[in-house]
Amino acid sequence: MKEAISIKLLYISLAVLCIVSSETKIRSMAMKLFDAHCHLQDQRVVDKAPLLIHIANAAGVVHIAVDGITEKDWHLVKEMSDEFDSVIPNFGLHPWYVEGKSRSWFNTLKELFEANPSAAVGEIGLDKSPLAKGVDFGEQVEVFKKQLQLAKDLKRPASVHCLDAFPELLQIMKEIGPFPAGVILHSFQGSPEVVPQLTKLGSYFSFSGHLMPLKEDKARKIVKAVPLDRLLLETDAPDALPTNPIFFVPGNATLNQPANVHSVLTYVASLLELSKEELADISYKNALGVFSFQGSKIPLK
Ligand SMILES: *[C@@H]1O[C@H](CO)[C@@H](O)[C@H](O)[C@H]1NC(C)=O
Ligand SMILES: [Zn+2]
Numbered sequence: 364m365k366e367a368i369s370i371k372l373l374y375i376s377l378a379v380l381c382i383v384s385s386e387t388k389i390r391s392m393a394m395k396l397f398d399a400h401c402h403l404q405d406q407r408v409v410d411k412a413p414l415l416i417h418i419a420n421a422a423g424v425v426h427i428a429v430d431g432i433t434e435k436d437w438h439l440v441k442e443m444s445d446e447f448d449s450v451i452p453n454f455g456l457h458p459w460y461v462e463g464k465s466r467s468w469f470n471t472l473k474e475l476f477e478a479n480p481s482a483a484v485g486e487i488g489l490d491k492s493p494l495a496k497g498v499d500f501g502e503q504v505e506v507f508k509k510q511l512q513l514a515k516d517l518k519r520p521a522s523v524h525c526l527d528a529f530p531e532l533l534q535i536m537k538e539i540g541p542f543p544a545g546v547i548l549h550s551f552q553g554s555p556e557v558v559p560q561l562t563k564l565g566s567y568f569s570f571s572g573h574l575m576p577l578k579e580d581k582a583r584k585i586v587k588a589v590p591l592d593r594l595l596l597e598t599d600a601p602d603a604l605p606t607n608p609i610f611f612v613p614g615n616a617t618l619n620q621p622a623n624v625h626s627v628l629t630y631v632a633s634l635l636e637l638s639k640e641e642l643a644d645i646s647y648k649n650a651l652g653v654f655s656f657q658g659s660k661i662p663l664k
Contacts, residue, residue: 480658485522
């Protein structure tokens with residue numbers, strides 16, 4: 364117990380050190396930001412999540428959407444949300460993990476949403492890329508459709524992972540949609556051509572460090588195709604460490620954290636030729652809009 368307290372103190376002093384380490388950083392931290400998608404429940408960072416949330420809050424990242432990916436981590440997301448006001452819980456079964464689901468997964472999920480009116484749906488999705496090699500696509504579709512329909516019925520936004528499956532995604536969204544509560548295409552890397560149809564169905568487009576390895580010209584075309592009122596920023600932490608990170612996770616410099624949404628802001632603002640302040644304001648308001656559903660921690664406007 365004593366040890367836990369001293370570790371907490373160490374974390375807090377570390378956080379303070381990070382924040383006061385540079386004056387220029389502090390000035391840029393006056394903006395408000397919203398990390399629209401991350402995984403602080405991930406086993407690589409879960410023990411440091413309280414620290415990472417404090418660092419993010421101190422850096423002006425006012426809200427952090429934390430997305431569960433399997434039945435096994437939903438309780439961690441719930442506990443984090445119960446403990447931290449800034450955490451927006453999201454529950455979903457990610458396409459990579461559909462084959463490990465239990466027979467009762469969908470009932471468990473529905474009960475979670477009933478018990479947690481502040482929860483959004485995610486991470487759900489479709490993946491035909493090599494990352495999902497071996498995962499049956501038919502089963503992905505079945506699991507995705509059920510969860511997307513649930514999001515629609517509950518009138519809550521859904522965070523969607525889509526890699527190499529945009530024709531299928533569009534078809535399903537047309538069948539089930541439109542989505543007035545919003546569908547968030549997280550770490551969006553689709554082609555500019557799919558943006559107008561997805562927009563019409565109610566989509567938002569969220570950018571992360573995953574955009575940074577792309578050729579700058581390609582990234583610019585994608586970002587510029589997105590209507591400004593549908594643009595969000597996220598970290599997808601602990602993955603997708605930006606190429607220009609400001610913050611490092613203690614003990615592992617390869618891992619990402621929500622405070623680095625500042626780095627995503629810097630990059631996307633440069634692609635759009637907007638100031639960081641302008642894009643922070645736009646993306647923050649968009650995120651408040653999509654996450655302010657009935658029952659959310661973010662009050663309805
Ligand atoms: C840091 O995290 C990565 C990704 O999980 C892992 O492969 C690596 O071994 C970790 N490094 C250390 C020093 O723990
Ligand atoms: Zn994710």
